[in-house]
Amino acid sequence: MTEVTTSRRSRFTPEREAEVYAAVLDLLGEVGYEALTMEAVAARTRSSKATLYRQWGGKVELVVAAVRHNRRGGIAGVDTGSLRGDLDALLAHGDDSAMERSSSLMRALAMAMQHHPDLGRVFREQLVEAEMDEFRRVLRRAVDQGEIRADNPALDHAAHMLIGAFVVRGLLDDLPPTRAFLRAYVDAVVLPVLVARPTTPGRHSPGPSS
Structure with a gap:
């Protein structure tokens, strides 16, 4: 499990992760949680949806990770x-x-x-x-x-x-x-x-x- 997690995390640099988190928070403010989709995040960040899923697992995990990053x-x-x-x-x-x-x-x-x-x-x-x-x-x-x-x-x-x-x-x-x-x-x-x-x-x- 540790190797899989490490492999996932290595796909994004800290700067790139920060860009994704900022986009997620912007979308939350614009459309709310219900209307926020992984497709919208992928489009906003010029990422593939498959890459986002590999990195974070799903919408819930990505949203919580973005909020946690914002509260450092x-x-x-x-x-x-x-x-x-x-x-x-x-x-x-x-x-x-x-x-x-x-x-x-x-x-x-x-x-x-x-x-x-x-x-x-x-x-x-x-x-x-x-x-x-x-x-x-x-x-x-x-x-x-x-x-x-x-x-x-x-x-x-x-x-x-x-x-x-x-x-x-x-x-x-x-x-x-x-x-x-x-x-x-x-x-x-x-x-x-x-x-x-x-x-x-x-x-x-x-x-x-x-």
Whole structure:
């Protein structure tokens, strides 16, 4: 199996692969996942359809590979010494225009996954699981450093908060996500929830006056 994979991968240089991935993402933005075909990718990149199939196996694998390539330089290897610094480093990758494009792409793929379980499965196996492992590593380090309580129930929902803000801002505000917006969201919502300390026994927040 390794020899076959190596043989497939050797057909394209890294530069040529990048061209194919860019074409796939452009087509996704233009026609959506449903209408994207291997024939269209072959025509856009002046490749043969048979070569694309040999290289990637099929449409699902090619689309996920293109998305993964576009998301290079995520949180892997980030270690600034603080949770706030690590989250800020995560948000520093890519400019606002790239972030807007990525948000639109993720919304489109999320819709497609509802009708194509194979796309969702490969997307989780090849992209989501690795990124979640890295994000959990960042959170575990924050726990070890004493920034987050180990029993804080918000630990299980931190990724949902960040991804939710990234994806739904366009739906709620009709605005794209930006680094400034996400940094403000992290400071106002994510960090206060994660670093919250238990209330001292015997002391309670004052309720409304009667």
